Amino acid sequence: MSNPTAAMLVIGDEILSGRTLDSNTNYLAKELTEHGIDLREVRVVSDDATAIVSAVQALSNAFDHVFTSGGIGPTHDDITADCIAKAFGASIDVRDDARALLAAHYERQGSELNEARLRMARIPEAAALIDNPVSVAPGFILGNVHVMAGVPSVFKAMVATVMPTLTGGAPLLSQTLRVDRGEGDIAGPLGLLAKDYPELSLGSYPFQKDGKYGSNIVIRGQDNAQIEAALARLASEMGV
Amino acid sequence: MSNPTAAMLVIGDEILSGRTLDSNTNYLAKELTEHGIDLREVRVVSDDATAIVSAVQALSNAFDHVFTSGGIGPTHDDITADCIAKAFGASIDVRDDARALLAAHYERQGSELNEARLRMARIPEAAALIDNPVSVAPGFILGNVHVMAGVPSVFKAMVATVMPTLTGGAPLLSQTLRVDRGEGDIAGPLGLLAKDYPELSLGSYPFQKDGKYGSNIVIRGQDNAQIEAALARLASEMGV
Numbered sequence: 001m002s003n004p005t006a007a008m009l010v011i012g013d014e015i016l017s018g019r020t021l022d023s024n025t026n027y028l029a030k031e032l033t034e035h036g037i038d039l040r041e042v043r044v045v046s047d048d049a050t051a052i053v054s055a056v057q058a059l060s061n062a063f064d065h066v067f068t069s070g071g072i073g074p075t076h077d078d079i080t081a082d083c084i085a086k087a088f089g090a091s092i093d094v095r096d097d098a099r100a101l102l103a104a105h106y107e108r109q110g111s112e113l114n115e116a117r118l119r120m121a122r123i124p125e126a127a128a129l130i131d132n133p134v135s136v137a138p139g140f141i142l143g144n145v146h147v148m149a150g151v152p153s154v155f156k157a158m159v160a161t162v163m164p165t166l167t168g169g170a171p172l173l174s175q176t177l178r179v180d181r182g183e184g185d186i187a188g189p190l191g192l193l194a195k196d197y198p199e200l201s202l203g204s205y206p207f208q209k210d211g212k213y214g215s216n217i218v219i220r221g222q223d224n225a226q227i228e229a230a231l232a233r234l235a236s237e238m239g240v
Numbered sequence: 241m242s243n244p245t246a247a248m249l250v251i252g253d254e255i256l257s258g259r260t261l262d263s264n265t266n267y268l269a270k271e272l273t274e275h276g277i278d279l280r281e282v283r284v285v286s287d288d289a290t291a292i293v294s295a296v297q298a299l300s301n302a303f304d305h306v307f308t309s310g311g312i313g314p315t316h317d318d319i320t321a322d323c324i325a326k327a328f329g330a331s332i333d334v335r336d337d338a339r340a341l342l343a344a345h346y347e348r349q350g351s352e353l354n355e356a357r358l359r360m361a362r363i364p365e366a367a368a369l370i371d372n373p374v375s376v377a378p379g380f381i382l383g384n385v386h387v388m389a390g391v392p393s394v395f396k397a398m399v400a401t402v403m404p405t406l407t408g409g410a411p412l413l414s415q416t417l418r419v420d421r422g423e424g425d426i427a428g429p430l431g432l433l434a435k436d437y438p439e440l441s442l443g444s445y446p447f448q449k450d451g452k453y454g455s456n457i458v459i460r461g462q463d464n465a466q467i468e469a470a471l472a473r474l475a476s477e478m479g480v
Contacts, residue, residue, distance in 0.1 A: 014443055016279045017412065018269030019458065025284075029258030039256045041291070042284035044265075047443075051281070074424045075444045076431035106424075116427030135448075151446060172257065184314045184346075187356030191316035203254055203287075204315045206391060208375075218259065 003038045003169030007059040010044040011052055011070040011080055012150055024069045024155045031159055036168035037065065047071060052083040060087070060145055065166065067159075070150030072139065074116040080147060081140070085124040088143055095123040098138055105136040131161050170222040175231050179238050182206070182213035189237045190217065197230050199223070243278045243409030247299040250284040251292055251310035251320055252390055264309045264395045271399055276408035277305065287311060292323035300327070300385055305406065307399075310390030312379065314356040320387060321380070325364040328383055335363040338378055345376040371401050410462040415471050419478045422446070422453035429477045430457065437470050439463070 008028055014020040025042050032039045040063060045051040052071075059066045071080030085092035098121035099113075106113045120137035123129065130139035130146065132154055139148040139158045148158040179186055183206045194202045200221040207214050217234060221227050234240075248268055254260040265282050272279045280303060285291040292311075299306045311320030325332035338361035339353075346353045360377035363369065370379030370386065372394055379388040379398045388398040419426055423446045434442045440461040447454050457474060461467050474480075 010282075013441060013460075014445060014458070016269055016282070017273050017414075017460070018266055018271075018279075019414075020445070021263075021266045023261075026258055026261045029256055031258075033257050039258075040286060042250075042256070042282075044282035046280060073444070073446065074427040076427070076434050077443060111422065111424065114424060114428065116431070117424035119427070120424075153448070174257075174259075182351065184351065184354060184357035184360075187314040187316065187359070188354065191356070194316050201253060203317060204313070205254060205260070206313065208393070218254070220253075220257070 003036050003172075004064040004167065005040050006032055006037050006065040006067065007041045007043070007063040008039060009052075009055050009059055009066060009068040010042065010150075011047065011068060012044075013046045013077075015044050015070075016046050022069075023152055024150070027152070027156060028067055028069075028159060031163055033172050035163055035166065036171045037166065038169075038172075047077045047079060049079055049083050049086070052080065053087045056084060056087040056145060060143060064144060066145040067162075068145065068147050069155050072120065072137065072147060072149055074119050074137075078119065081122050081124065084140075084142055084145060084147055087145075088124065090124040090126060090142060092122055092124045094118055094121045095125075098123050098129060101129075101136055101138060130158050133157050172220055173222060173224055173227055174218055174220040175227050177217045177219070177231060177234055177238070177240060178214060179217060179240060180212065180214045181238070183215050186215055186217065186238065189234070193230060193234055193237075197221075197226060200226060200230055202230075243276050243412075244304040244407065245280050246272055246277050246305040246307065247281045247283070247303040248279060249292075249295050249299055249306060249308040250282065250390075251287065251308060252284075253286045253317075255284050255310075256286050263392055264390065267392070267396060268307055268309075268399060271403055273412050275403055275406065276411045277406065278409075278412075287317045287319060289319055289323050289326070292320065293327045296324060296327040296385060300383060304384060306385040307402075308385065308387050309395050312360065312377070312387060312389055314359050314377075318359065321362050321364065324380075324382055324385060324387055327385075328364065330364040330366060330382060332362055332364045334358055334361045335365075338363050338369060341369075341376055341378060370398050373397050412460055413462060413464055413467055414458055414460040415467050417457045417459070417471060417474055417478070417480060418454060419457060419480060420452065420454045421478070423455050426455055426457065426478065429474070433470060433474055433477075437461075437466060440466060440470055442470075
């Protein structure tokens, strides 16, 4: 049985301008890999309604799960929640349950729940809230789309909430063999090995260190015995 | 006149599994921003021919320029060149000019130009080569798609070759104002400012430091006088 599939959608001009280095994708990728869910595609789009809606629809149709990060804060460029609603043809407004969370939080803080902050209580009608233990304003789940914050500490907290609720497949296992030769010397035997182990995925990641070429060969799969056998054969062929 | 648009396509299972953190996108994003080319979308897909071909076609049709990274080495999972050819309906084979570059390089190195290494000379018929001063195996340009290596040092060198050949627009300028208040306190005035300056892009990037909330407000645009005026108004309203 093959694993569930997933896509990530990163929303934000600051990633596309290069101002901010996206770290959420790499975090989610590792979490999904451990959980046995295959991350198949990532997209980054700008804070533009048309781009967001069309990416959400494409990814939601193509994969089992979609995870978004960014665009759910209180400012004018935070349009993710409205775009998700539009993508699903759902209605959206300030919701009482989300408003109550925010009201209690800002009262404790002695801050005002003003119009801008109230935007963070705009949640599509049928969506389930995702808890935000860091800064309270919730994410939400609509259809197969998990809508989460862009701030990395909040994103991580929301992933931690969501991940146990998802049914994973067999976790992807991997072993790495470092070979101190150029990829061109390794490619032949590696290609033959890949043919003999069609259920494993063999990747070669070249590096240069102190002027010498080398490569990390990563063998991935779901059956540890198979991985070990392939690794042993490769190590013997490479004389490692 | 609006700026040329661009998309980036990152190819590689190692990014999607979380093993490797993609740094090429952020590097290219900064270069394009300086050069006045708007990066509008990024996609990451796995080493899968169907996924690569369909992403290349979609991005090539939607944007002025497409830049790819990854999958042009000598191993069996390096299928980018063949996929680009397929996306454009172009023929592909080992090309004499690319073979000559590799032959000279491996002769100097005292290594063999074996079958695996020769794969790196597979270049679509009508493509122009992109120089690789780091490890010789060339990238190429076919249609509006620039095909470059995934290894960051090689990717950067290829970007340096390609960038001066592209016609840029007005570079995107930006100013940042740090405000030591939560986004919810800033959002109201910021939204009004955005309405008064429709040609500027105003972004708010919240942070938490020493238990206090703050936000970096970034004002982006192509007219420095306008940016300065908006910045002065915001600073005065925020009492900074």
